[in-house]
Amino acid sequence: MATAPAPHVKQVVSEELEGRRALVGWTVILVLVAIPLVIYVVAAEKLGTRGGWFIAGEVIGIMAATLLPLSAILAVRLRPLEWLFGDMTQVYIAHGITGLLMLGLVTAHPLFYVFGTLPETREAAHIMVPFHLVALDWISWICIVTAMVPTLFLRLRFDTWRWTHMLLGAAVILTAVSLTITSREFDTIQIPALRGYLFLLFGLAIAAVVWVAFVRRATHPKLEYRVTNAEQHPEAGAVELTLEPVGAPLRFRAGQFTYVDLLDERVQLHRDVVAHPFSIASAPGGDGMRVIVQGAGRYTEKAQAMTTEDDARALVRGAYGQLGHVRAPRQLWIGGGIGVTPFLGLAEQLVLDDDHDRDVVFVIAARGATDPFYVERLRDWEERHSGFRVLVWHEEERGRLHATALAEEIDDLAGRHVLISGPEGLIHDLSQQLHHDAGVPRAHIHAELAVGPPRRWQNAPTGLRVARGVVAAELVLFLGVVVASVVGRALF
DSSP, rough: OOOOOOOOHHHHHHHHHHTTHHHHHHHHHHHHHHHHHHHHHOTTTTGGSOOHHHHHHHHHHHHHHHHHHHHHHHSSSHHHHHHSSSHHHHHHHHHHHHHHHHHHHHHHHHHHHHHTTOHHHHHHHHSSSTTTTTTHHHHHHHHHHHHHHHHHHSOOOEEEEEEEEHHHHHHHHHHHHHIIIOOOOHHHOOOOOOOOOHHHHHHHHHHHHHHIIIIHHHHOOOOEEEEEEEEEEEGGGGEEEEEEESSOOOOOOOOOOOEEEESSSSGGGSSOOOOOOEEOOSOTTOOEEEEEEEOOHHHHHHHHTTGGOOOOOEEEEEOOOOOGGGOOOEEEEEEEEEGHHHHHHHHHHHHHHTTTEEEEEEEESSSSOOOOOOOOHHHHHHHHHEEEEEEEHHHHHOOOOHHHOOOHTTTTTGEEEEEESSSSSHHHHHHHHHHTTOOOOGGGGGEEOSSSSSOGGGGGOHHHHHHHHHHHHHHHHHHHHHHHHHHHHHHH
C-alpha cells in the first residue's frame, strides 16, 4: 500500500510550481501578442501584393501597439498580476522587458515603410517628416521616449522615475485614439476584428490606470498610521520608524513590503502625496509595524529627519511580495544593505511561530567592520530558536560574499531554498553562483529587487543589455532618418 508523501515534500513541490509562475505570465503575454498577428495575417486583404517591407512594418507596428497597453497594465500593481508572475519583482521585470521591446519596435516600424518606398525619394521623405502623418502617433512616440530613454542611460531618483512613467499613461490614451478611432493610415481601421481586439486591450489598460489613479483612491482609501517612535541609526544612514494604526490596521505577511506616504503634518492626510515602497521590518499580529528608511533621495532623507515629537502620520496601502510565502523546511536567507529589512520580519515571525522543525541560516552581507544595528535583536532571536542561525559576513575582513564560501559554511547548501534581498549586484552575482557553483536549483532561488529605476545595467542579463544597445542604435538611426526626411521633403 502506497504511503502519502511527507507534508514538507508537498510544500517543496508546490513551491517549485510557484517558482514557474513567471512562465505562466510570459505565456499569457506571448499569446496576447500573437492573437492580433494571426488576425492580421488571416484578415488583411491582398497581403501578398503589398511588399515585404510594408508587411514587416505593419507586423512590427501591431506588436508594438499590443505591448504598449500590456506594459502599462504591468506597471499599476494589480494583485492578480503578482499571482500570475509569482511575485511583484517578476511583474516589474516583465514591465521593464515589455517596455524595452515596445520602445524598440515602435521606433523601428516606420523605418520599414521608409525603406520600402525607396528609391521613390519623394514618397520616402514624406513618411518621417514630424507631424506630417498621424500627429497623435508622433506625440505618443515623444511621450514614450521621454518616459523610457532616461531609464536606459541615467540613474534617476525614485520621484523622477515615477513621474516620467506617468507619460506612458498619456501615450496609451493617444495611441488608443489613433489606432482605433481616427487613423486611416494603418490596417487596424480596415480589419474590424483587429481594431476590436486593440480597442479592448487599450480599454483594459486605460481602465487599469484610471482604477489605480482615481477609483481605488476613493473606494479603497489608504490606511492611516501614527509614527510613535523614530529611532535614528546614523552609522547606517537609516531611521527605524514604528507605526501604529489610527483605525483599521494593514493586513500583511512577514517579509512583504508596502507603499508608504510619510506626512509632515496632519493637514496632508487628504492630499495626493507620493508613496514609496518600504519593506516591513516586523511580523504581523502586533499593534503596529516597523519600517526602516535609508537615505537615498530627497524623500527618504526628509523621512530620516522625523522625530517622535513630530506627531507625524503615514498613509499605507497594500502589502506585496512573496518572500514570506516560501515554506520549505530548510532555508538560507541572504540580505545586503536595506535588503535585510524583510528578513527582520521573517525572523521575528519564525520565533513567534515557535516552529523548531524549520532550519534557517541568515547571512548578512555587511560592508563595515562592525555589526549592523539590528544584529543584537537577531542574536536574541537566535538564542530563542534552535533552528535559526545568524552569520554576519564582514566584507572588509572576508571579501565579497561568494557561493563557494557559503558552501564551506553550510554543508547542505544545495538542498536549501535560498531567499535573497538586497542590491542588484548582490542578487545577480549570487543567483548565478548559487546555481552554477553550488548546485542550487533555479526554482529554489527566490529574489526580491527594490522597486524603482534600474541601478546598474551591467548586472542585467546579456539579452537585456544587447536589447538596450539595439534600441540606442535604432534611436540614432530614427533621428537620422527624420533629419534626412525633412531635408528631402524641402528638396523634393
